[in-house]
Amino acid sequence: MAALGSGLGISSLFTYNIGLFVPDLSQEIGLTRGQFGMAFFAATIAMAVALPVVGKIVDRHGARRPTVIGSTMLVVGFLFLGSVTQSVLSYFVLTAALGLFAVGSAPISYMRAVSVTFDRARGLALGLTQMGIGVSAALVPPVIAAVIAGSGWRWGYYALAGFAALGLVPALIGLRGRSAMPVPSGPEGPPLLSLPLFRHQLAAFVVMALAFAGFLPHFVPMLRDAGLSSSQAAAFAALIGIFVILSRIAIGWLADHVHAPWVAGAVCLLAAGGCLALLFGGAPLAPVAAAAFGCAMGAEADLVGFLTSRYFGTAVFGRAYALQYAGFMLAAGASPAWIGLLFDRTGSYAAALIVTSGLLGIAAILFVLMPRYQLSERPKDGDILSVQEEGSLP
Incomplete structure (x- = not known):
C-alpha cells in the first residue's frame, strides 16, 4: 500500500x-x-x-x-x-x-x-x-x-x-x-536546524542533488550533441529509469547491512564515474553513465528517509524528513539551471561534467564523515536514536 x-x-x-x-x-x-x-x-x-x-x-x-x-x-x-x-x-x-x-x-x-x-x-x-x-x-x-x-x-x-x-x-x-x-514524544528539544549532525546530513544531500540531478533533463540533449539519434538517446534515457527501479531495492537492502553513509558515498563516486565516462568516452559509454545516474537517483530518496530515521528517530521523523527532502528538492530544482547556464557560456557540457564530478566527490566526503548510528535497535516511543555526535537530539 x-x-x-x-x-x-x-x-x-x-x-x-x-x-x-x-x-x-x-x-x-x-x-x-x-x-x-x-x-x-x-x-x-x-x-x-x-x-x-x-x-x-x-x-x-x-x-x-x-x-x-x-x-x-x-x-x-x-x-x-x-x-x-x-x-x-x-x-x-x-x-x-x-x-x-x-x-x-x-x-x-x-x-x-x-x-x-x-x-x-x-x-x-x-x-x-x-x-x-x-x-x-x-x-x-x-x-x-x-x-x-x-x-x-x-x-x-x-x-x-x-x-x-x-x-x-x-x-x-x-x-x-x-x-x-x-508517535508519543517528550520535550521537543532544540530545533533540528540547530543540530550539527542535522546540518551535516542536509549539506551532504544538497550538494549531491545540486551536482547530479540537473543532468537528468540534460541527458538526452547531451547525447544528441554527441551524435546519437533521438531514438538512441531516448533508449539510453529509459535505461536511467530501469536502474532507478532496481537501485531502490538494492540500496535499501545494502543500507540494512552496511553503514548507510558509506553506501551514499559510494553512490556519489559511482555517479562521478558516470560523468567522467561521458567526458572522456562520449556516446559509447552512455550506458555506463545512464546506469550510474539511475543508481544515484534511486538512492537519494531511500537514503534520506533511512538516515533520518536512524539518526533522529521516529518521534520527529515527519519534520526531519520534510526539511531534509525540501533541501534536496530545492537543490535538484536549481541544478538544471546552472548546468544550462554553463553550457551556454562554454558551448559544451564538458565543464559541467567536470564541476559535477567535483561536487559529487565533496558529497561523498561529507557522507563518509557522518558518525555511526545504532543499526537495529528499535527505540522506545518518543526516544531519539543516539549517535556519536555532540549536539544531537537527547
Missing part, C-alpha cells in the same frame, strides 16, 4: 508527467520552455515551503488526514489545470498552487509509517516504498501521452486526476493503525 500511495502522489504524477503537456500548451497558450521551467521551479519551491508544515502535522496528528487532504488537492489541481488554464499566467499560478496544496500526497506519510513499522529491514522496506514512484514513472506517462494524442491535453490532465483519485485508496485503507498515528 505504501508503494502504491507513493506512486500515485505528487512526486510521481506531477514530476514525471508535467512535461508531456508542453508542446500542446506552447501552441494553445504560447508557453515557452523558459516559462515552463520557471513554473516547475515555482511548484518545487512551494512544495519545499509546505513540506515542513506537513511533516509537523504528521508527527503531531498522524499520517492519514494530511495524506487524504493532499491527495484530494492533487485531484482538484489536475482538474483545474485541465479546465481553467487559459493563459501562461493561469498556468503558472495553478502549477504553483498544486505544489503548495497537494504536497500532503508526497511520500512523507508513507515513509514515516514504514519507518515506524519496520526496524531491522527498514532500508529494504523504504526502498520498496520508493519503488512505487519508479514504477509509476514508467507506466503512467505512456498512458497520459496516448490520452493527449487521442483526446487533447485537457483530457490528459483529467486522466491524471483519475490516477490521483486512486491515490486516495492507499491513504484511506493503508494508513490506519499504529503506523499512521502520531
Whole structure:
C-alpha cells in the first residue's frame, strides 16, 4: 500500500508527467520552455515551503488526514489545470498552487509509517516504498501521452486526476493503525536546524542533488550533441529509469547491512564515474553513465528517509524528513539551471561534467564523515536514536 500511495502522489504524477503537456500548451497558450521551467521551479519551491508544515502535522496528528487532504488537492489541481488554464499566467499560478496544496500526497506519510513499522529491514522496506514512484514513472506517462494524442491535453490532465483519485485508496485503507498515528514524544528539544549532525546530513544531500540531478533533463540533449539519434538517446534515457527501479531495492537492502553513509558515498563516486565516462568516452559509454545516474537517483530518496530515521528517530521523523527532502528538492530544482547556464557560456557540457564530478566527490566526503548510528535497535516511543555526535537530539 505504501508503494502504491507513493506512486500515485505528487512526486510521481506531477514530476514525471508535467512535461508531456508542453508542446500542446506552447501552441494553445504560447508557453515557452523558459516559462515552463520557471513554473516547475515555482511548484518545487512551494512544495519545499509546505513540506515542513506537513511533516509537523504528521508527527503531531498522524499520517492519514494530511495524506487524504493532499491527495484530494492533487485531484482538484489536475482538474483545474485541465479546465481553467487559459493563459501562461493561469498556468503558472495553478502549477504553483498544486505544489503548495497537494504536497500532503508526497511520500512523507508513507515513509514515516514504514519507518515506524519496520526496524531491522527498514532500508529494504523504504526502498520498496520508493519503488512505487519508479514504477509509476514508467507506466503512467505512456498512458497520459496516448490520452493527449487521442483526446487533447485537457483530457490528459483529467486522466491524471483519475490516477490521483486512486491515490486516495492507499491513504484511506493503508494508513490506519499504529503506523499512521502520531508517535508519543517528550520535550521537543532544540530545533533540528540547530543540530550539527542535522546540518551535516542536509549539506551532504544538497550538494549531491545540486551536482547530479540537473543532468537528468540534460541527458538526452547531451547525447544528441554527441551524435546519437533521438531514438538512441531516448533508449539510453529509459535505461536511467530501469536502474532507478532496481537501485531502490538494492540500496535499501545494502543500507540494512552496511553503514548507510558509506553506501551514499559510494553512490556519489559511482555517479562521478558516470560523468567522467561521458567526458572522456562520449556516446559509447552512455550506458555506463545512464546506469550510474539511475543508481544515484534511486538512492537519494531511500537514503534520506533511512538516515533520518536512524539518526533522529521516529518521534520527529515527519519534520526531519520534510526539511531534509525540501533541501534536496530545492537543490535538484536549481541544478538544471546552472548546468544550462554553463553550457551556454562554454558551448559544451564538458565543464559541467567536470564541476559535477567535483561536487559529487565533496558529497561523498561529507557522507563518509557522518558518525555511526545504532543499526537495529528499535527505540522506545518518543526516544531519539543516539549517535556519536555532540549536539544531537537527547
